[in-house]
Amino acid sequence: MKFKFSRSFGALAASLMLAGCFATAEKAPASDQLTKIQPSQALSGDYLLVDSRSPDAFNGWTKNKDAASGHLPSAELLSARWINWQLDLDAAIARLEVKKDQKIAVYGETDLQRETVAKRLIAEKNISAEQVFEVTGEFSQWGKNFELQKLQGFQTLVPASYIESRIGKAVIVQIGWDGGKGKDYRKSHIPGAIYWDDIEFEMPPIWEARPVEVIRTALEKIGIDKNSEVIVYSSDPMGSTRGGAIMQYAGVENVKVLNGTFDTWKKLEMPLEKGWNQPQSIENFGVTGEGDSTVIINIEQAKQLRKQPNSALVSVRSLPEFYGEISGYGYFDKKGRIPGALNAPSGPKGSWDMSNYRNPDQTMRWQASLQNFLDQNNISKEMNISYYCGSGWRAAEVWWYTRAMGFENASIYSSGWMRWSSEASNPISKGTINKPQILDKQQALSK
Numbered sequence: 001m002k003f004k005f006s007r008s009f010g011a012l013a014a015s016l017m018l019a020g021c022f023a024t025a026e027k028a029p030a031s032d033q034l035t036k037i038q039p040s041q042a043l044s045g046d047y048l049l050v051d052s053r054s055p056d057a058f059n060g061w062t063k064n065k066d067a068a069s070g071h072l073p074s075a076e077l078l079s080a081r082w083i084n085w086q087l088d089l090d091a092a093i094a095r096l097e098v099k100k101d102q103k104i105a106v107y108g109e110t111d112l113q114r115e116t117v118a119k120r121l122i123a124e125k126n127i128s129a130e131q132v133f134e135v136t137g138e139f140s141q142w143g144k145n146f147e148l149q150k151l152q153g154f155q156t157l158v159p160a161s162y163i164e165s166r167i168g169k170a171v172i173v174q175i176g177w178d179g180g181k182g183k184d185y186r187k188s189h190i191p192g193a194i195y196w197d198d199i200e201f202e203m204p205p206i207w208e209a210r211p212v213e214v215i216r217t218a219l220e221k222i223g224i225d226k227n228s229e230v231i232v233y234s235s236d237p238m239g240s241t242r243g244g245a246i247m248q249y250a251g252v253e254n255v256k257v258l259n260g261t262f263d264t265w266k267k268l269e270m271p272l273e274k275g276w277n278q279p280q281s282i283e284n285f286g287v288t289g290e291g292d293s294t295v296i297i298n299i300e301q302a303k304q305l306r307k308q309p310n311s312a313l314v315s316v317r318s319l320p321e322f323y324g325e326i327s328g329y330g331y332f333d334k335k336g337r338i339p340g341a342l343n344a345p346s347g348p349k350g351s352w353d354m355s356n357y358r359n360p361d362q363t364m365r366w367q368a369s370l371q372n373f374l375d376q377n378n379i380s381k382e383m384n385i386s387y388y389c390g391s392g393w394r395a396a397e398v399w400w401y402t403r404a405m406g407f408e409n410a411s412i413y414s415s416g417w418m419r420w421s422s423e424a425s426n427p428i429s430k431g432t433i434n435k436p437q438i439l440d441k442q443q444a445l446s447k
Contacts, residue, residue: 034118034134039142042105042135048098049075052108052117053139055363056159056259060150068143070150072107077359077366080108080116085267087360089120095369098127107135151367153404157259160268163231167192171224174262175234175243188272190233190265194222194279198239201246206332206418207391212291215250222279226251226286233258233265237362238354238393241400245392245412249295251287257400260363294411295399297386299420302413306340311384312442313341313413316357316398318350321390321417324430329390334421336428338388340445343438344377346394357398364401371405378439381407388413388420 042049051058051071058077060070071077076096082089098104104121108114114134122129151157163172172193174185182195189195200218203210210218224230230252234240240257247255258264266272293301306313315321315337321328322343324336328351337343347353356373357365364370379385381402387395392414399412420426433441 047105052113060154067140070148080113082360152406170229175239191273208415216285242396245396249291296414315343339429384409386411386413388416
């Protein structure tokens with residue numbers, strides 16, 4: 001997707017983390033005394049486990065190398081941060097799938113975290129105070145006594161405090177899309193960050209990726225080569241993951257993105273600066289030849305992939321786009337879908353909505369919940385898949401998340417629906433279609 005308001009809608013230490021990742025500055029709500037239980041009791045199998053910490057802590061980031069990393073198996077996430085920031089929690093609470101009269105054990109790092117989440121759960125009309133229990137103690141300590149799970153590639157999605165620790169060491173890049181002006185960047189950005197506009201790596205009229213050598217030259221101009229340590233952020237995760245994927249396609253080996261948005265950085269009261277940081281150009285990117293096809297494939301590769309066994313193109317466009325009811329873009333009018341593609345829609349509110357893949361704070365949706373969504377749409381890591389949307393923005397975000405989940409055979413068909421539908425010889429389908437029918441057509445095509 002071309003994420004432009006003007007055209008569409010307006011070596012890493014896995015244990016390193018700073019305390020800012022877990023910060024909550026707001027007051028806990030007034031409440032009655034919660035019933036407290038020990039960690040061993042919470043793990044008896046009688047409780048729905050709810051983690052109240054940040055998404056980054058849940059994924060595996062820690063305060064220090066001696067702290068427990070990850071989360072309890074089967075634990076679900078309802079972060080106190082989301083409540084403190086007064087975000088819309090309807091979808092997040094629905095994802096917990098609390099059964100009637102089910103006992104809930106809330107654990108976390110501090111009393112404040114646990115109590116904030118417990119009281120928010122009790123406020124739900126179908127959850128009583130008698131159902132909710134607080135697990136005592138700091139998870140970072142007692143969690144070391146239990147088997148834990150973590151997001152396989154959590155190091156590729158970094159917290160704000162990790163970025164702060166790399167200022168002056170890594171190349172920090174803000175992705176924008178205002179024709180190179182960087183107006184928002186000039187007003188406020190992460191200290192030391194440089195600006196990279198999408199016009200440097202994709203081209204009109206359908207905003208598909210530029211030739212890889214053009215991208216490499218553009219990266220040389222901002223001082224990035226294949227060995228650079230790069231951290232990318234943006235005002236939207238689509239921007240950061242699109243920029244990060246483009247860099248990896250060109251051959252940059254060490255790219256991470258902020259889990260969340262620049263707004264996350266600001267809400268955590270991290271340092272800011274104004275003005276323009278002029279990058280120092282370099283002369284040799286260090287890689288030549290074709291781009292990395294494990295990241296991005298072209299339309300001819302997409303045509304081949306969709307017909308191979310156990311393979312599929314996966315649309316991450318909205319359902320109205322997939323059905324051919326709308327194009328999804330103000331600057332592109334062709335409607336429909338690629339026949340035989342699976343569909344895992346971005347969200348219910350249109351081409352800009354990625355809520356099916358995100359937590360309320362715009363971080364990656366916690367892994368088990370996202371995996372459940374993908375399972376419902378017949379998408380598994382055992383398949384050879386390539387995500388597509390309009391021109392690669394939504395697809396890049398989904399690719400980044402699922403790669404962190406261990407989807408090793410996934411790529412991005414970056415040119416997407418816009419390129420496909422612009423070639424008259426390519427087949428197109430329209431109309432409503434249910435999940436069994438979608439699966440049948442995919443399997444028939446890829447025999």
